[in-house]
Amino acid sequence: MVAHGPSIAYDSSAAIRLGGMAPAQELFGPGNATARVRSDGRPTPEFRAELRKVSNVRNALTIVLLYAQTIAIIVVAVNSGWWAWPIAFILMGRAHAQFAAMMHEAAHRLLFTNKKWNDAVGRWALGYIGLVSTDAYRRVHMAHHRREFGPEEPDLPLYQGYPVSKESMRRKLTRDVTGQTGFRLLKSQFALGRWKNPRQRKVLSSMLAVHSVLFAASILAGHPLVYPLLWILPFLTLWRVINRLRSIAEHGGLAASSDRRITTHCVRMDPITRFFMAPYQLGYHLAHHVDSGVPFRSLPKYHRALKESGYIIDAYEYKSYPALWKALSAG
Secondary structure, three states: OEEOOOOOOEEEOOEEOOOOOOOOOHOOOOOOOOOOOOOOEEHHHHHHHHHOOOOOHHHHHHHHHHHHHHHHHHHHHHHHHHHHHHHHHOOOOOOHHHHHHHHHHHHHOOOOHHHHHHHHHHHHHHHHHHOOOOOHHHHHHHHHHHOOOOOOOOHHHOOOOOOHHHHHHHHHHHHHHHHHHHHHHHHHHOOOHHHHHHHHHHHHHHHHHHHHHHHHHHHHHHOOHHHHHHHHHHHHHHHHHHHHHHHHHHHHHOOOOHHHHOOOOOEEOOOOHHOOOOOOOOHHHHHHHHOOOOOOHHHHHHHHHHHOOOOOOOHOOOOOHHHHHHHHOOO
């Protein structure tokens, strides 16, 4: 379990509390330089070249299988009766996490070696279907990687203030699961003011076009409730819960530092949480932040190399996601 440092940083201009979950600085020393990683955790040139290999064929197959799986869930649900719809609803929440994870890969330009194909698939097959502009996400996400908790950190509202009380965590998750968070974000995303900007208007129009096709397909298939109940409703509710729980497990309560172990949590993954919360190796988030140019398929190998070098030690890792969520809501 992580030992927490005694100091908490505040942004005096906005009274933002940071660092309440920051590990004690004395917990860390440099790792041991090995043939694969340096003492600061960065991979050696040879190992980095090995890690950075992108498999176009495997990634294309992964996306095809993601679509096939999503369609199969819907087909089974509509042909099995009402009892299958709640199960499908839960699985579609996971599907949103999967689409977001692959969109994230495209945002890092690690999906395909061809930049044009990477961006086109990232936008049209992965981003717009989840009501995300991959290009806009890339711009703010790169700021997140340049300096976590820095002045351009886009996700500060998600990470600040931890540990919170159990009541505060319950309120946050209640807003998420009841759709309040999702509706608020959706209303902001499609606000009238955004349509005045030509670039934003083009993106929003593209999103609406994609979702019009989805809704039309639902109607033409004879199941008009599929789109609103098995795609949009999970997006507004269950996906918001998944996104919050995973996000705070990545950076909740931490603070700015040049040491990625101070800015990013490290959690041992269990199969259930990996299945619902962190598909496509998203759980190896510390390795991802030490070198954000490593594709998702190589992150487990990189994580093992970091552990072997002593850059990641057992005392730094939370034993499970539930253990970290408990600490995040310890007040």
